[in-house]
Amino acid sequence: MTEISPQLPIEITDTVRWLERAVIGLNLCPFAKAPHVKGQIHYAVSEAKGLEGLRDELIEQLQALAALPAEERETVLLIVPHMLRDFLDFNDFLDEADGVLQELDLEGEFQIASFHPDFQFADTEPDDITNFTNRSPYPTLHLIREASIDRAVEAFPEAEMIYETNMAMMKKLGLDGWKKLDVDATP
Template identity: 60%
Template sequence: MDALPTPDEAIDATRCWLERAVIGLNLCPFAKAVHKKGQVRYVVSEATQPLQLHADLVRELETLRDADPEAIDTTLLIHPGVLADFMDFNEFLEVADDTVADLALEGEIQVASFHPHFQFEGTAPDDVTNFTNRSPFPTLHLLREASIDRAVAAFPDAASIFETNIATLDKLGVEGWQALFAKP
């Protein structure tokens, strides 16, 4: 097994991915504003077992729920030591959704998923379209639904984001994606 990154290394890699890919390629037109305002909370879980990650998820959902949205609008829960296998990660998403429900946060917070081996159903592992959801480490993105609603209202053609992302990545290609993260 490869050595795990330090928390600072995991955050730096995730921030680089957010800035160069998510914001830089405009994969999420809503990310730039919260990033620029410093409203993204980066948390690295030291979990090595799903049960430990679940405890961190509960804590971070409660933190986001209780925080002033002007201070913390969204949280990236990065967990490099657990759920490296995409299928295991994918199964954990049901646990994450159940946890949102158990905490009575449905309609308030939702969980989005990013993973280094993300793969849409029906695509090949190396299909560039999978990169829309590929991050340096397994990551649970905790989003306030009110923020999503405001962003969608400000971006009237939100349904076109996915298609635009696919076109962007098709044009970029896997080599172009890798070049985004090459050190100068």
């Protein structure tokens, strides 16, 4: 795993740019700004070359997150630049990720959200602009504390409206607007 250091890996730089310009900048997640500003997001770059290695890294990151208070580490973005570039393969791995939560007895304590450069919601076309709400520079597993979600929903009672708001905003932004954000992986 690559940890945040003064010389940030390009995968972290790209992910932070995406977080600031798209996720926070477009307010796709109204809960993302506070942990970002407070430095409570941990970025880990997977070095795994196979699914077993990625599974081990996921376990490591979940255990590390569970061991720290939210004030120190609110959430983790596990960036997977070397594998799972195919969205369907990535989507299949999410079942394995959920299995890790069960295995570690962390269900109900943590959730795993997913982001991918080719993210596609069911029943949408690949180029549907609404898919871009979950598009990131690299395949990414977002490890989230359930308690943080509960607090966020209390502070933002219309949380169920976020999805609809995001869809409308993405349609207004359009593909050209998204491209201007420059949030893809650095070639």
